[in-house]
Amino acid sequence: CVVHVDIDCFFVQAELLDKPELKGKAVAVYQHEDILSVSYEARELGIRRHDVTSEVREKLPEVVLQSVPVEEGTTKVSYEKYLRLSQHVFSIVKQHVPKAIIEKSGMDEAFIDLSDYISFVEGALPAANANVDQLIFGGSDDVIFSTEEEQIIRMGNICQILRDDIKLKTGLIVSMGLGSNKLVTKIASSRFKPDCQTVVLPRFHKRLMQDVPLQRIPQYKTKCAPIRELLEQQLKLATAKDVLDHIQEINNEAGAQAGLVDWLHQVCIGNDLSPVKVTPPPKSLSVSMTLTPIDSTNLQQLQRIVEYLTSNLATRLAFDEQEFERKVTSLCIRFRFVDHKEMKSANIPTANLSQQCGNESFVMKLLEMLISSGKPHLPWKLRWCGLFCTKFVKTPKNVISQFFGSSAHATSQQQPNYPSRSPVKKTPIPTPIKKQSQKKGIGSAQPSMLNFFNKQADK
Structure with a gap:
């Protein structure tokens, strides 16, 4: 039993949280003249991903073009806001289904294998079609469902709770596809967007796939x-x-x-045997900059570059530590000088690197290493510099404090304390969701999954 989670036009939604006055307007988010995300209002005007912004401005001046944020004092784009939102969304998913296998395939989408969860809560969830807020592709009132199909449809109750909680806590609208494999769930999640969940039963796989363009079949172009x-x-x-x-x-x-x-x-009839795999942590973390050559005597500018790199790395390390429960144990600084083809580097063993990166003495230590690496008493110019982390160790868990800490309900309501280099605007709390009429047993205000299971266990 697989679920595909897709945050609808993610970059646009993220920008609308900061600028709610743009809601309902044609909006597109771009980076370096390349459009990355398009609102549904803009799609109706014919705007598509990877359109050129200058051409859009000329043809459709009414479209609001919003740039990806840029790091202060640089031309380098920052995805920190989007990364923060993405991690918040999937932390909510993990709070509800902590033992499910989650395979992220970008900031805005992931596959979730709920097979073990369905077995665990067999009989605890409402009947198969009690959740009326979803579409069963190809289904009808006279269809008799098999046991496997009943299980897939029951996933809809879990997915509805997830979507409601994500919308309540982040303001983001999410679409989901539910089925027996990754292929059909990915196709299904995009079939009836936005803000919808679509169930595809095995008997309807072929019908779902028949009008899918070959170019949209995952891995088709490469395989x-x-x-x-x-x-x-x-x-x-x-x-x-x-x-x-x-x-x-x-x-x-x-x-x-x-x-x-x-x-x-096989894929054209909807068969896919590829398993949902836990997304592995990256083997390395790095930040780097290609520079307009900086003279060795310009210490102030060199210090600014080192401060910028360490600040970026500190943020990435803090996110990495939160998501993968590990710490970096060594740092490598690499650089190239003008007129020198070879790359120079120096390793720095250290502990608590994510905390030290923001420390002024640590910045000065890196700056001193950079300056001393040039030829003594000879001028040089820096044209590239980067910081690289490749060695990690697992952080220990304080199991007892977690066990006697806040309640499961309080934990599910608390937003993770993600790092930030600058104050972040508080996400506005959206108005309550007006649900469609629902059958007995599905209320408009859903409890967290952990509380739900606890109540079933008490019964």
């Missing part, structure tokens, strides 16, 4: 690269249904690529 010319140019195929209608012809022409044809055939 099928050797046969794309055959499919798109020679046979003029455009959708999954086209592939199924010409599968024999494809097999005859593909020759040695029979394995790729078999994979394509």
Whole structure:
């Protein structure tokens, strides 16, 4: 039982939290002339991702173009606000289903395997179609559901609680796809956006996939690269249904690529055996800058560069420590001088690096290492500098203090204390969600999942 979580037009929603007066208007968020996210109002005007901002301004001046934030005093973009929101969303998910397998595939989407959870709460959740706030793709009132299908539909009750809680605590609207594998849930979550959850039962996999463009099938472009010319140019195929209608012809022409044809055939009927895997932590963390050459005598400018890099690294380390429960034990500073092809570096063993990065004495230590690395008594110019962390150790958990700490309900209501280099505007609390009429047993104000399970256990 798999769920695909997709935060609708994530970057736009994040900007609207800070500028609610733009709600309902055509808005697009861009970076370096490239549009990253488009509101549904802007999509109705024909704006799409990766459109060029200058062309949009010329053709549709009424569209509000909002830039990704830029670091003060630089031209470098900052994703800190978006990263903060993303981690808040998925911390809420983890609070409700702490033992579920979560595979993040970006800041705004993830797959969740709820198979073990469904088995754990068998009989505790309301009946299969008690949750009326979801769409069962291909279903109807006279459909008799199998046991597997009942389990998938029951996931809808968990997903509704998650979506309501995410909206209440962050102000973000989330769409979800529910099904038996990653492929169909990803397709389903985008089928009826925004603010919707869609269930796809195994018997309707093929029907869901038939009008999906080949270009939108995950991994199609990379896996099928050797046969794309055959499919798109020679046979003029455009959708999954086209592939199924010409599968024999494809097999005859593909020759040695029979394995790729078999994979394509399976995904076109909605079969996907790839498991949901826990997202592994990155093997390294780094920040770097390519510079307009800075003279060795310009100590003030050199210090500003080091301060900027350490400040950015400190923020990233704090986020990393919060999410992956580990600490960095060593730091490497690397740099290049003008007229020198080789890269110089120096390792700095240290403890509590995320705290030291903001320390003035630590900044001066790095600056001293940088200056002393140049040729003695000879002028030099710095053209690139970076800080790299590659060694990590797990942080110990204080199990007893966690056990006797705040209650599960209080924990589920508390926003994680994420790091910040500058004051962040408080997320406005949205007005209560007006739910559709619901059957007995599903109230408009849902409890946290932990409290829900505790009540069922008491019964």
